[in-house]
Amino acid sequence: MATGGVRLSDEQRIDWLRLIRTPNVGPRTFRDLINHYGGARPALDALPGLVRRGGGTTRIYSQADAEREVAAARQCGASFVALGEPSYPPWLQALDDAPPVIAIRGNEEVFTRPPVAIVGSRNASAVGLKFAERIARDLGAAGFATVSGLARGIDAAAHRGSLASGTVAVLAGGHDRIYPPDHVNLLDGILEHGAAISEMPFGWEPRARDFPRRNRLISGLSAGVVIVEAAKRSGSLITARLAGEQGREVFAVPGSPLDPRSEGTNGLIKQGATLITEARDVIDALEPILGRGIETPAREPSPDELLPPASEPGHDERHRIVDLLGPTPVAIDDLVRLSQTSAAIVRTVLLELELAGRLDRHGGGLVSLSS
Missing domain, CATH: 3.40.50.450 (Rossmann fold)
Incomplete structure (x- = not known):
């Protein structure tokens, strides 16, 4: 197999699995959370507050559930591989919505x-x-x-x-x-x-x-x-x-x-x-x-690479951004301009709404409230 890349620890792998298995967390949302909080564990810690502020409730995929799924994978000869690890299929890792974790069984060569x-x-x-x-x-x-x-x-x-x-x-x-x-x-x-590969949970x-x-x-x-x-x-x-x-x-x-x-x-x-x-x-x-190279995949940042966390949106900022949304898709750039706030604040509010199941994302950077 290819060499290089990074390898997650067993604890990180469990955290990644818990995060991507949590309702309303798809590959793009997973990436936003990792980039915003610097890793899967702090993102998991922040999820309850994000969902609550977005107006929803969710059940975070538990440590026990993730450990049971890892055991089930091991029993059938599969292994969980994370985006950026050497065994992750190289063409797949270049996608914007590449699965953060996939289960692979067979000959990875x-x-x-x-x-x-x-x-x-x-x-x-x-x-x-x-x-x-x-x-x-x-x-x-x-x-x-x-x-x-x-x-x-x-x-x-x-x-x-x-x-x-x-x-x-x-x-x-x-x-x-x-x-x-x-x-x-x-x-x-x-x-x-x-x-054989799958991004779906065991038992699905x-x-x-x-x-x-x-x-x-x-x-x-x-x-x-x-x-x-x-x-x-x-x-x-x-x-x-x-x-x-x-x-x-x-x-x-x-x-x-x-x-x-x-x-x-x-x-x-x-x-x-x-x-x-x-x-x-x-x-x-x-x-x-x-003959062309393949883009380097996303990975979990090391502690010295982390940026300071973005400020939490204030009540007035959050209210202003939500009021601008409706069932018709609107560009995120327009939300930033019309709300007269920062792109980081807008992204945080959109993330809260998405995790609460209240936001739909469309192509071209467009978003709308879920119908």
Whole structure:
């Protein structure tokens, strides 16, 4: 595995797990809390007050719950890896919303290989399945790792084609809640030379809304995403959109205009995705990209790097900022200007509201009150 980076102590790892498992703390909120308070432990100490001032209540993920989850991970052969540690997948760590902690099971050496995601229809055609397996096998022979979601159809074919060379399964649920259940044996084969990862808690049964969240990890783990077959409303098109937003290359395999399973991929090509018919097309497009460096991930600051904490917002400041918010998204910069207060104060009030479940964040630095 790659060397360098930092390693959390066992106590820090528990604190990170407690913080990210606490309701209303997503990856971006986690980062804001770490930056604001200098570490997970002081952030946990500050949470009750933040939530109360935001007008809500929350149950902080307990030390005992975190320790039970670590024990469950150890029992199934998984380990929790934190953002910035040497074993954290390098392409994933560059995302703005990279999971602060992921559970990895299998052979972590697979993350040292250049990664390509292959996804597509669950109800795939025989031709689509054959192509997915072949391109995965050819990419594996060329030194690439394949990434997919362990779903039926194209995902499973891509995993099967790269079992010997190394493939990564991204799970929508916990490591002990494999979906679909009939792919447990396939996952066992993946773990010999590849790995499985999940950001979800142990015991978590995947729900419909968890799959788009998983899709951002599939694209985020990868330098490029290959869409083999996708209907007009396929979840694979969500992966393609996320890949574009993350700055990843999007490749699409053309199909018959008479087959609805190719409607999505043909549409991607019209929109500018790179048309491919073999592994060499992917390799030629990615070779220049793979030579670039990857951004250094966020990490927990050392004590001598900490800045003085921001002043707590006063009652009038908090009231003024909340009054400016509504159901229509507004830019954070506009809140700073219109509230006539500092950016640090505005960010603190927004953090309080978000932790209380009263704030929605949108793209482009926009926020609104939750409906």
